Amino acid sequence: MTHSKKRIGILTSGGDCPGLNAVIRAIVKCANRREGWEVYGIPYGTDGFIEVAKGNRQPEELRLWEHGYDIPGVLQGLDLLQFFSGSVLGSLSKGDTREPEVAQRILEGYKKLELDALISLGGDGSLDIIYELAQKGNWNLIGIPKTIDNDVPFTERSVGFDTAVDTVTAALYNLTFTAASHERVMVAQVMGRNAGHLALHAGIAGGADVILLPELTPIINEEEVRRICEKIASLRKEMRRFALVVVAEGVEHEDRRQTREIGYYVAEQIKEYSKRFCDAGEANFCGMDQMDTRVTVLGHLQRSGTPSSFDRLMATNFGIKAVDLVAAEQYNRLVVWEGGKVESKPLEPVIQHIRRCHGERRCASPVDPYGFMVETARSLGIYVGLPPSCKPYQQEQSSATPTPAL
Numbered sequence: 001m002t003h004s005k006k007r008i009g010i011l012t013s014g015g016d017c018p019g020l021n022a023v024i025r026a027i028v029k030c031a032n033r034r035e036g037w038e039v040y041g042i043p044y045g046t047d048g049f050i051e052v053a054k055g056n057r058q059p060e061e062l063r064l065w066e067h068g069y070d071i072p073g074v075l076q077g078l079d080l081l082q083f084f085s086g087s088v089l090g091s092l093s094k095g096d097t098r099e100p101e102v103a104q105r106i107l108e109g110y111k112k113l114e115l116d117a118l119i120s121l122g123g124d125g126s127l128d129i130i131y132e133l134a135q136k137g138n139w140n141l142i143g144i145p146k147t148i149d150n151d152v153p154f155t156e157r158s159v160g161f162d163t164a165v166d167t168v169t170a171a172l173y174n175l176t177f178t179a180a181s182h183e184r185v186m187v188a189q190v191m192g193r194n195a196g197h198l199a200l201h202a203g204i205a206g207g208a209d210v211i212l213l214p215e216l217t218p219i220i221n222e223e224e225v226r227r228i229c230e231k232i233a234s235l236r237k238e239m240r241r242f243a244l245v246v247v248a249e250g251v252e253h254e255d256r257r258q259t260r261e262i263g264y265y266v267a268e269q270i271k272e273y274s275k276r277f278c279d280a281g282e283a284n285f286c287g288m289d290q291m292d293t294r295v296t297v298l299g300h301l302q303r304s305g306t307p308s309s310f311d312r313l314m315a316t317n318f319g320i321k322a323v324d325l326v327a328a329e330q331y332n333r334l335v336v337w338e339g340g341k342v343e344s345k346p347l348e349p350v351i352q353h354i355r356r357c358h359g360e361r362r363c364a365s366p367v368d369p370y371g372f373m374v375e376t377a378r379s380l381g382i383y384v385g386l387p388p389s390c391k392p393y394q395q396e397q398s399s400a401t402p403t404p405a406l
């Protein structure tokens, strides 16, 4: 469909994150003001198309206008949207879009809206799903990466990551002083699915002593627990009587039958093994075996909070870039952050990479075990697992292949 004034749709899919509204706001402002286009917000991801197809939602109801003119008094006209986290459109993180009848309904809804293009905000899984639908329906698609996990390949940053790093860093700061007051080992479990970016960045910024990542310490076994305990015991020698351990949720128990959250398992293992080592006559573990452990699972707090200024700026620039691409009719592209700038890349190889990695059950954009951020942690004396040179076998087997450049 081509109109003289374009009609574009926006949707958010997958888990929400801070900064989505800042993208939406920028798209609406830029498309309305600069281009004079109509913008439609699809409610709850692809579900919105189904509702349109069924006639439960009329296209006019989905029109998006610049926000703020309904705010009373002196605040009238103030556009607050970029300050709120979540998605004003609602998001969808589950669904059966690969069922032929469901896909058919979605394509019907898209057609009914007579859209010239769709801008879709998603993580690796949801971008893959939307791309497949776009191919079927011949949609003009632009993707924008968003996720607190920062695991969308071919972009250095995804919307929401920076704010989540701030949130976790603040939580670690708050845990530090209560840990110190009670001579405790505080274990903080951090989101990120099977990527360790959030744990690594926040762990460094928040002063962690140990950071456990799926890319470097994928399995917590006895040898790993010993090294963690050694680190904590060494702190005690330096008169530090508390410790902060950050564990990414993607790290796994050695015992596959374990169903407890990994943070609880790590805390319990530290307690149990330090006592066992001390009882076996390893004097350097005596003392630390008396330290209490406590666990904080940060959970969905990491998905909210006022978007950081970086996230707001990047989100705003992403939104404007997406409008630029639609204006230039350069479709099937992913907006990316690269070298401090907003760029775009063809979606096809990005999606192929995601599919390949997911097929092999590995992360599409893991922490680079040789990267500078891991080196930074090591230089500070943070335990992040053995250096790669100490475990050549695991290196070869590592799933943490850096994302190829386009």
Ligand code: F6P
Binding pocket: 015, 093, 123, 147, 148, 149, 191, 192, 193, 249, 303
């Ligand atoms: O992908 C974002 C994320 O927040 C992950 O870090 C986390 O594992 C997952 O989503 C949680 O998903 P849900 O909100 O469905 O519980």
